[in-house]
Amino acid sequence: MDLIASVPPVSAASAAPGYGPTAVLDRARTTEVAVVGIGYAGLPLAVAAAEAGHRTRGLDLNEFLVAQVNIGSPPVDTVTEAQLAAVSGLLDATTDPAFLRDCSVIAVCVPTPVDAHGVPDLGPLLSATRTVRDHLRPDQLVIIESTTYPGTTDGVIRETLEESGLVAGEDFYLAFSPERVDPGNQRFGFHNTPKVVGGLTAECRARAAGFYRKLTEQVHVTRSTREAEAAKILENTYRQVNLALVNEFAQICHRLGVDVWDTIDAAATKPFGFTPFRPGVGVGGHCIPVDPLYLVHRAAQEGLPFRMAEQAQRINDSMPVWVAARVRDLLARHGIAIRGARVLLLGVTYKPDVADVRHSPAESLAAELLGAGVDVVFHDPYVDAFSARGRELRPSRDLPADVATADLTVVVQRHRAYQDELLAGARLLLDPSGPAATAGTSRP
Incomplete structure (x- = not known):
């Protein structure tokens, strides 16, 4: 068999x-x-x-x-x-x-x-x-x-x-x-x-x-079968490219002091020619980070680089590194030493309210933070155990208490369980996954 x-x-x-x-x-x-x-x-x-x-x-x-x-x-x-x-x-x-x-x-x-x-x-x-x-x-x-x-x-x-x-x-x-x-x-x-x-x-x-x-x-x-095969890859390349666009746009907005979420909401009022995509910690799952690479590989065999997909992949793959840098900057601005700081990651699945961790950007983010000496704790209502490049992360056992005591809380995925009332108890909150109404919030 x-x-x-x-x-x-x-x-x-x-x-x-x-x-x-x-x-x-x-x-x-x-x-x-x-x-x-x-x-x-x-x-x-x-x-x-x-x-x-x-x-x-x-x-x-x-x-x-x-x-x-x-x-x-x-x-x-x-x-x-x-x-x-x-x-x-x-x-x-x-x-x-x-x-x-x-x-x-x-x-x-x-x-x-x-x-x-x-x-x-x-x-x-x-x-x-x-x-x-x-x-x-x-x-x-x-x-x-x-x-x-x-x-x-x-x-x-x-x-x-x-x-x-x-x-x-x-x-x-x-x-x-x-x-x-x-x-x-x-x-x-x-x-x-x-x-x-x-x-x-x-x-x-x-x-x-x-x-x-x-x-x-x-x-x-x-x-024929070829058009059907290509359609699937086009669908996910479209998402990959537009997510890369808004992820890079979020970095520019942060540098310029522009609220990226308010900007997206404003652009989304246009009834034609614009589809809103939302920035985040990165792109995960079984489709978007994988499917475009099939056409990248096949096109390269024909001597035809698929530049847009290749660049989008690089941008999205770099997002966890950029968010980790935001964590270090935010801690430093509040006088908290990076080494030994306790950072709580909320949501380690690849998308909200699913139990799938395949290609989750939380893994790369956690690995970056662990490499900097950060004490990383995670919580996810759908995941009992999570590791980052072979290192097991400590799970949160008392979420409200951990949110209140962590030096910094990072919202990786906005599960329904993470309501604003919970996040309001954070000492410092970094929310790349969406706007949150707390005084300590730092957005992309």
Whole structure:
């Protein structure tokens, strides 16, 4: 078996009794849809397919994910317990890929990360593709949802699948449809977020579009898989570039004595030609810091630098360093020695009110402060333990008391739990994540 888990595997002992890799499949019930990788993006797709009436099975090497899905407890915060309960008769999960041969639709939703040098790592995607190849049969529809650079689906993915002896577009159908899951978004979910679909051939497009039209309100069909692949990267590059713009703008405003938040609010009153973005400690998550690098890498192979994305990445990556410098300046202005100063970080996830810490800028910020000898304490209602480059941070056990006694409190993510009343008790407050109404507040 050649399959990649959607998140790091855990020990079998942590899986719920009676589930995991030894779970017995009900062969009497034909599975129509398979979702390979049931993490943040794959599980919402699996739930949507089941809600549409499809017998659906998730495939993952992570025994914990499999166990949690099978007992109706969502292992990721992109699906609720009520959603799992509503489809309990149509959705289950396993680590055994043998059932893939019986499915009509196979969707691949595994991670596509970058390495330490920002180079795309297609290893997880290719591993999952080889698993599909080993169980591929005629007339199946294979859809790639994992983000990747243009030319992957009709290139290496197609070549790998055709090692089965079947021909894409003739014996089986191949399409690409980028995931658009936004953790914590209460307004847009799977059903009301338009789905972009590109196929290897006209029939591939039609098959994939027909499948998604039963799951979501709107489907947009592109000319080929390459346009669909590029669209996903463009979406996140747009956000990366505009966040870099406003982050750099915030630094200039700080130097000039301009309130950046008041400035943004004023600009946002324009009813056309302007979309407000907000500065912060940096950019994190599984999309914005990663997806543009896929096109940066692919364009460089063609001798075409993607300068805007490259510069935006550098600006956003530098924000934690700039905020750390603001911390040092603020402490110095109030006569507090940097070494040994106690700094409380509020919110270490990559965005407000989610439990996801992937690529969180809080890690770089904490590492900068620890390197300067600062005593760093953190609090996050969604995170029990947090480390910065191998060093465990001490968690806050009494938040109001820690806010009141810390030399400086930094709001990294504005979780709903961090109301102005709480922040008003801080001795000094640095709030790069948004304006806060306290006398000791320092804004970007």
